[in-house]
Amino acid sequence: MATELNDHARRLRWRLRGAWLGPAFVVLTVVDTILIRVQPLAGEGKTDWVAAFLLAGSINLIVVAALGQLGGWWLRRRRPDLPKVVADNYAGTALLFVVTAVFLGFGMAHRSDATYEADAVDKASAAGRDYLMANAPPAYREGAATADLIRIDRDVYRVCANGGDPARSWCVIVTTDADPPGIRRDRNREPNASLDGLREIR
Incomplete structure (x- = not known):
């Protein structure tokens, strides 16, 4: 009985440690929406809030769905002790931060073009x-x-x-x-x- 409780507690701790993907998806989708709205990726005018949210949410969802498990597989090859669900969560969360960094980089690059055009x-x-x-x-x-x-x-x-x-x-x-x-x-x-x-x- 004690062994089963310990195993259950250990699995619960792993799940809690790997439960970053959901909150990160929500928070970073909001951050990405603001980035796209404030500093558009293309064009001259500001991106509509709804369009910015749909773009951010869609790209985040596609990246997590398409690359999250692949990233989890790569991570487990280096950390065999990680359960699959935890590795997938870690990889998906990291990918979301990469997407945010890409949005920021493209926005800053476009900003110089937009400033040149305005001048x-x-x-x-x-x-x-x-x-x-x-x-x-x-x-x-x-x-x-x-x-x-x-x-x-x-x-x-x-x-x-x-x-x-x-x-x-x-x-x-x-x-x-x-x-x-x-x-x-x-x-x-x-x-x-x-x-x-x-x-x-x-």
Whole structure:
């Protein structure tokens, strides 16, 4: 009887030591959601809370389900004393921390790109509006202060001032990979909003 009690107590201790996966999954999914929301992995705007939660939860679940047992097998080869359930829990928990580190790394890497893009947009907007105010026909100079901008390519933007005709604008192409930015007149009079396939920034 005493031996059975000791075995039961020993198994219970192992289970308690290995019961980190569930709490870690919940806590790190919340942490990952916040990371994705605060520092998106791609794009310019912030990720929606629901989308961030679904992405974090899905990836965590896939990683644990697909790699947790494999990691447990690897761990038991080095720690034969570990019960399978404990090894799987340890491996799954470690993988969740790896996922969080990956989210953090990708977010920080994208942050530098997003910062570069934001600086380029500000530079293109200021240079384009100054040029429009100085060189656009009088009918468009008033609209230069509220000129809109789209990104054509990396470091290439189109800035347009609107006049009385909503179907015609006065536009310039601004390249921001030089100091000062390069500016040339765009003979195309279409407003930015009518150009398909280009992303409007402001």
